[in-house]
Amino acid sequence: MQKITVLAGGVGGARFTRGLLHLLKQTHPMADVTVVVNTGDDLWLNGLRVCPDLDTVMYTLGGGINEEWGWGRADESRRTSAEIAAYGRGWSWFTLGDLDLATHIVRTDLLAGGSTLTEATAFLCERWQPGALLLPMSDDPVETHVRLATDADEHTAGELLHFEEWWVRYRARIPVTEFVQVGLERARAGDGVIAAIRDADLVLLPPSNPVVSVGTILAVPGIRDALRTSSAPVVGVSPIIGGHAVRGMADECLRTIGVDTTALAVGLHYGARAAGGLLDGWLVDEADAASLPDLAGAGIRSAAAPLWMRDVTTTAAIAREALALAGA
């Protein structure tokens, strides 16, 4: 168990990985962890490239996260964003904190100077020392949009809206008909991503959003095939507990793609490796233990354990269960 690769979205993936690193420090101090991070939520704000999931993972692992929110930096001021708003160029639904802003400025400057997002991320991580290698799923811009099912404010039904606006401004409360990853068909997997999956000893799917986080990563050309053909076991941790999303509005996303908000349905959505899917193992919460026979019937090895990530210690225990399931 030297090389572990995690496919992560934002808060859920970041916190799970923090627990995993906490565990490995004790059990596998020589292990290398690579986190392939969703970049489908990335967006331009005021000419700055903002990468919500990369930043959440970097800040969480590097000790700079605002723990209460799960994103952004601790103790931020809104002074700069209030000034941008005073020019009439602000975003009512997205605030750039003054500390976080520096990350976007440095990243945008690096990208403008010819760095790839992978290189810019490596540069930013030199400061934060996250203890894992963070790899953007792609260096090519991919931006997830939702197609609105109804009108909303200045937007009309049928229109494509950036995922972040739907998620942050509307809290995913407007029904949508589909997710569209703009740029995906031309995107290539980021530098090192395919190798990180192919050469891993274990691949973990943390309790990230299965549609717009893990689902977007899997949709990057080449990544799903790399997972299917990797010799590493692939073990997932359910982001659904007792029929509810652990965090965020995953139920709205699942409904849109026609998947029930249950640990069983998400496990079956990923599918058993033996049947052309992705999973060797699927860890569900104790509340969902009743689903184990159905998962076994579908060819997915599974186990039940407490999955609420209350703190680093309980999250490390979840990671321990996932590793156990991989080794079983």
Place this chain on the structure above:
Amino acid sequence: MQKITVLAGGVGGARFTRGLLHLLKQTHPMADVTVVVNTGDDLWLNGLRVCPDLDTVMYTLGGGINEEWGWGRADESRRTSAEIAAYGRGWSWFTLGDLDLATHIVRTDLLAGGSTLTEATAFLCERWQPGALLLPMSDDPVETHVRLATDADEHTAGELLHFEEWWVRYRARIPVTEFVQVGLERARAGDGVIAAIRDADLVLLPPSNPVVSVGTILAVPGIRDALRTSSAPVVGVSPIIGGHAVRGMADECLRTIGVDTTALAVGLHYGARAAGGLLDGWLVDEADAASLPDLAGAGIRSAAAPLWMRDVTTTAAIAREALALAGA
């Protein structure tokens, strides 16, 4: 006296113009003032376009200036720039305050979107309402550099250094052999600049740096000719009082181009209009009244008045003297 055009650098030009506007509100409430602003100090910092003189004029006239410094916004924090420095991308000699930063972000975003600097400046001024039309001397990038006469830190003699680094970091204490305006030969006067000079009823040269502020504006192709051929009188206010620069390190700049730091020498440097120079009138401080006969001998109408810009009222009185000299 409906149309008055001012050619301004930073602090000196901004404060003079503020006094001028204060005066005109009482004496010529219908007057339109246009300020052609030096952009030779503009620079890229962390991928953001910073325009020191435009911002100083805009903030000073719009009520947002840090009065103590003469540049930047009042009550700024260094939190964002400290974060940029934590990434190893800071500038020891230039700090982007958190409020000022919003101006650079919005401007850079507008420029990236295809706006000219003139258009971006108009947009920013919609917020600040400076009470005068601010026109960049050029929409083309022109950046003043100095050629070092000696080594300094990581720089070597003969090297070109951005003017702002020489001015802000080294306080102009390193001897230089020349000023080089990179981009000047290809630059065109900004939109409306030539017309503002040609159609003016009066052109004023405020007590700005005659070399790197007014001198740079005059060096933009077409501007000096427009001044020479304008029917408007051109009246300057000496930035030198009793052999010392009113503010900043103008003496170092004058020395480099071989002009004495005296009100007389700067007046003669601009030259009498009748003799192919620029000036119809030249206002000097009472301390320099002895230079009046020499100026008259050179064909420059002149007068002596108190030229220290202590506050808006005393500065308005200086503007009144300049207007009187123009009308004499």
